[in-house]
Amino acid sequence: MLCRAVAVELEVTRELNKLLHSIESMYLSIVREVVEYAVENNVTSANKLQRLFYRKYRLEYSSLNSQLIIQAIRQAAQIAKSFVERRRKGLAQKPYPEVKAVSIRFTEMAWSYGKFINSTAPVRLSLSLLGERREVWLRPHKRFWLYWWRVLRGEAELASTLLIKRRLNKWYAIFIFKLKPREEEPKSVVTFDINENTVAVGRIDLLTTVNEVTNWNKQYLMPQLYTIRTDFGRLARRYEKVRNAIIERLKPRFALPNGKYINITNTREFRKHMKRLRERVRKVGRVRQIANELTKTPAIIITEELGEKPQESMINEIRRNETRHRIKQTPFKSIEKAVGDKALERGSKIFRASSYRNSRVCPIHFTRLERTDDWHVLKCPLGHLVDRDYASVTNMLWKITPKAWTKGVWWSLKGLSRNMNWRKYEGKSNLIIPKYIIQHLYAILKTLTASEEWPAMLARAKPMNHHQMQNEGGGEETSHTLSRQGGGQCTLFI
Incomplete structure (x- = not known):
């Protein structure tokens, strides 16, 4: 399977922008703390880190969706594992990895994946933000429609994980499409x-x-x-x-x-x-x-x-x-x-x-x-x-x-x-x-x-x-x- 990522800009109001900023700060703080602990104690297993930190952050950030906490811990485990391997090869010059920005990962239970995938022409999605669902409108472009047409024809699948990323004070939804290799007669x-x-x-x-x-x-x-x-x-x-x-x-x-x-x-x-x-x-x-x-x-x-x-x-x-x-x-x-x-x-x-x-x-x-x-x-x-x-x-x-x-x-x-x-x-x-x-x-x-x-x-x-x-x-x-x-x-x- 081939993977292609397409970034689509979100139409964000001022209130929604503040909400996404607060979620991003919580998500980033979790990733940084878990990465520091994982590198210091040489623990790179995502399951072990989840058993250690899930309950702590679930009580600390009670309004944050539980799936976001799990994804933040797993993302921190990936960063720590990559840093430990680079340090073993002598490529790391700092004692800890410096995490400056992250992409918020929404699993299918944290956004409207089922409703989105069954739509013929999806133009909005629903995100679970701080205890409630918020509908966000999209601004799809031709590349998104190109891969979505392949989804409708059965030549591609949409991954259940959605990435939300901030870039230059704009918010983007990153959709990951899994393409099936084509079988064509060579010309x-x-x-x-x-x-x-x-x-x-x-x-x-x-x-x-x-x-x-x-x-x-x-x-x-x-x-x-x-x-x-x-x-x-x-x-x-x-x-x-x-x-x-x-x-x-x-x-x-x-x-x-x-x-x-x-x-x-x-x-x-x-x-x-x-x-x-x-x-x-x-x-x-x-x-x-x-x-x-x-x-x-x-x-x-x-x-x-x-x-x-x-x-x-x-x-x-x-x-x-x-x-x-x-x-x-x-x-x-x-x-x-x-x-x-x-x-x-x-x-x-x-x-x-x-x-x-x-x-x-x-x-x-x-x-x-x-x-x-x-x-x-x-x-x-x-x-x-x-x-x-x-x-x-x-x-x-x-x-x-x-x-x-x-x-x-x-x-x-x-x-x-x-x-x-x-x-x-x-x-x-x-x-x-x-x-x-x-x-x-x-x-x-x-x-x-x-x-x-x-x-x-x-x-x-x-x-x-x-x-x-x-x-x-x-x-x-x-x-x-x-x-x-x-x-x-x-x-x-x-």
């Missing part, structure tokens, strides 16, 4: 490869490419290749310079008598400046854009097996601290997780293929590619240039072919043929593809021109330096061809 095959500043995509539209030729020979499917600009590396470098400038500006205020400085990053002033940078928000926005682009239609999505910590294996041979920092800041696993989550919601399926030399082998001749002056462009021994990102996504497309084809090109999906000796076939051409087909494809690719429609999404932040200084391919990536200064063209292959 395309999509492969993507994540890089520092780009995401290379290869797409085959099954509805438009299946014809009389492809019905009897699937190898003639022509993938569409394009690039999605993300600029995660450039974003990391920009914010690194901004952070260093902030540290240098704050240093005189935190100088020690011996001439040294305290750790500026642990100060409150530094954290205030970092909140305004919105680095994490920009990253999350770009990750969601990529997931939305790759799952527009139901598809079979293929990507590389990244492992648990892909950045660690990438920076083993890199000595420059700046490059290592940029790679560490690239959200490889976040993109993979977001794509997989969105794929389940829209009826797509995601599979992971072996990452064995995807970007080092020619996708046409299946021979080992050679280096050139450009890190991003490689050369096939048979005399043509190949972009390594597009070679990677195209080679992943080869890996979804039947098992007989897989043996012919010495590759395999993960777990499909574990005992196959890959190096036995290395350097050999693919005997399945006829020679005249290779010549025909090469002639077509030589005539391809750059398209102004790509990249599919432009990054919001402009690079601080020219892209040629970064050796990342810059902003000239297109769906088919890369133009180089003084070096002709770099042709992208299928």
Whole structure:
């Protein structure tokens, strides 16, 4: 089941606002006291804490609904358990967790869940507040109606727990929808490869490419290749310079008598400046854009097996601290997780293929590619240039072919043929593809021109330096061809 949370603003009068504020203060005081006790005595069991504190707070806050007291204790148990785990790993710097704000949890007995779920178009709810029920009107928006329509169609369920949260002196009701994964017939095959500043995509539209030729020979499917600009590396470098400038500006205020400085990053002033940078928000926005682009239609999505910590294996041979920092800041696993989550919601399926030399082998001749002056462009021994990102996504497309084809090109999906000796076939051409087909494809690719429609999404932040200084391919990536200064063209292959 997939979970989606939707926040809907409440229409609150002045009297109701004061009432919600008083409940929030009671709820927050319970959470803080229970968290302090749980951390000090190392008690993280919600049932034990409930037996210890329920009667006390039931007598102290007699007008507060009993379910709210129970939920406050359970929420405190979760916070304490998370803090104890972080302290065990050495990530906590304070003796107690600092609880600044909470979301009030209403169970189905504390709000009108049954009446709400049976309504065709719910626009109000009833909350149990200080001994009496109060009706509150909602201001639903289109996203709420989108998921509510799925509830009416039986494709989703509404969770019985309702969250009430205050944000900028406005009150919001947070509804949690549990979506059932869709089962749709795939309309395309999509492969993507994540890089520092780009995401290379290869797409085959099954509805438009299946014809009389492809019905009897699937190898003639022509993938569409394009690039999605993300600029995660450039974003990391920009914010690194901004952070260093902030540290240098704050240093005189935190100088020690011996001439040294305290750790500026642990100060409150530094954290205030970092909140305004919105680095994490920009990253999350770009990750969601990529997931939305790759799952527009139901598809079979293929990507590389990244492992648990892909950045660690990438920076083993890199000595420059700046490059290592940029790679560490690239959200490889976040993109993979977001794509997989969105794929389940829209009826797509995601599979992971072996990452064995995807970007080092020619996708046409299946021979080992050679280096050139450009890190991003490689050369096939048979005399043509190949972009390594597009070679990677195209080679992943080869890996979804039947098992007989897989043996012919010495590759395999993960777990499909574990005992196959890959190096036995290395350097050999693919005997399945006829020679005249290779010549025909090469002639077509030589005539391809750059398209102004790509990249599919432009990054919001402009690079601080020219892209040629970064050796990342810059902003000239297109769906088919890369133009180089003084070096002709770099042709992208299928």
